[in-house]
Amino acid sequence: VIPGWFSEISPMWPGEAHSLKVEKILFQGKSDYQNVMVFQASTYGKVLVLDGVIQLTERDECAYQEMIAHLPLCSIPSPKKVLVIGGGDGGVLREVARHSSVEQIDICEIDKMVVDVSKQFFPDVAVGFEDPRVVLHIGDGVAFLKAVPEGTYDAIIVDSSDPIGPAQELFEKPFFESVAKALRPGGVVCTQAESIWLHMHIIEDIVANCRQIFKGSVNYAWTTVPTYPSGVIGFMLCSTEGPPVDFKHPINPIDANDGRSKTMKPLKFYNSEIHSAAFCLPSFAKKVIDSK
Numbered sequence: 001v002i003p004g005w006f007s008e009i010s011p012m013w014p015g016e017a018h019s020l021k022v023e024k025i026l027f028q029g030k031s032d033y034q035n036v037m038v039f040q041a042s043t044y045g046k047v048l049v050l051d052g053v054i055q056l057t058e059r060d061e062c063a064y065q066e067m068i069a070h071l072p073l074c075s076i077p078s079p080k081k082v083l084v085i086g087g088g089d090g091g092v093l094r095e096v097a098r099h100s101s102v103e104q105i106d107i108c109e110i111d112k113m114v115v116d117v118s119k120q121f122f123p124d125v126a127v128g129f130e131d132p133r134v135v136l137h138i139g140d141g142v143a144f145l146k147a148v149p150e151g152t153y154d155a156i157i158v159d160s161s162d163p164i165g166p167a168q169e170l171f172e173k174p175f176f177e178s179v180a181k182a183l184r185p186g187g188v189v190c191t192q193a194e195s196i197w198l199h200m201h202i203i204e205d206i207v208a209n210c211r212q213i214f215k216g217s218v219n220y221a222w223t224t225v226p227t228y229p230s231g232v233i234g235f236m237l238c239s240t241e242g243p244p245v246d247f248k249h250p251i252n253p254i255d256a257n258d259g260r261s262k263t264m265k266p267l268k269f270y271n272s273e274i275h276s277a278a279f280c281l282p283s284f285a286k287k288v289i290d291s292k
């Protein structure tokens with residue numbers, strides 16, 4: 001360990017570790033589920049770390065939060081009821097709230113400490129909790145979805161950590177089945193789907209499961225997030241049987257200033273061109289994902 005530096009060492013990305021220079025550690029705690037840490041980085045703003053894994057930094061969180069929210073919501077005509085699983089930092093809520101058609105935003109986050117820490121140290125991310133349409137449930141997303149009546153949501157966003165720790169079940173088949181049941185016909189789900197450079201096997205399994213469960217379209221998109229391992233992160237975009245969804249061409253575009261208010265800053269990353277481009281894959285990934 002180099003003094004004054006944080007290195008993200010994990011068996012999920014063996015032999016490599018992204019490092020950030022640390023100015024000051026701002027919070028360290030242990031919740032019922034994981035270790036929680038916040039530090040001030042020299043060049044990335046404040047950083048949220050769970051069990052030694054970077055969840056977000058102030059400098060590049062826009063890439064992930066904007067893409068995971070707008071890839072699904074801009075692909076259907078008028079999303080009204082949205083569910084976020086995970087996402088306790090509030091960043092995805094901030095992005096969902098930009099869509100004026102949305103009437104209800106349920107969020108189910110298992111770890112209350114993540115919510116509290118985000119409100120204290122990341123006000124521009126936790127601002128999402130201030131939207132009056134948001135209903136916060138603290139609990140396990142797997143149990144929450146089992147209790148949801150069939151066909152309730154237009155869109156479900158699974159903003160999870162990695163499949164080691166509290167989020168493990170969010171990568172397994174039964175969970176995807178409960179997501180499909182909770183969506184209306186032609187409803188959409190977008191899940192955090194790891195890195196094509198590091199996790200092709202995990203992605204292969206997720207795609208195979210999704211193709212069995214979601215009878216609409218099943219696509220993989222990806223984007224760049226400098227502080228995530230290998231600098232990229234992907235998303236599974238799936239729709240249930242019903243009105244067809246073409247994820248690659250946003251029919252419900254959002255522009256930089258939609259939903260803007262004094263607290264809500266303009267979009268920094270997402271736009272309609274990068275929406276379509278996100279589905280273009282390198283051949284080594286296309287071969288696996290399109291063949292499943």
Ligand SMILES: NCCCN[C@H]1CC[C@H](N)CC1
Nearest residue numbers: 054055056159160161162228
């Ligand atoms: N809302 C915070 C983002 C959580 N998703 C991250 C994806 C990449 C992982 N290595 C860590 C969590």
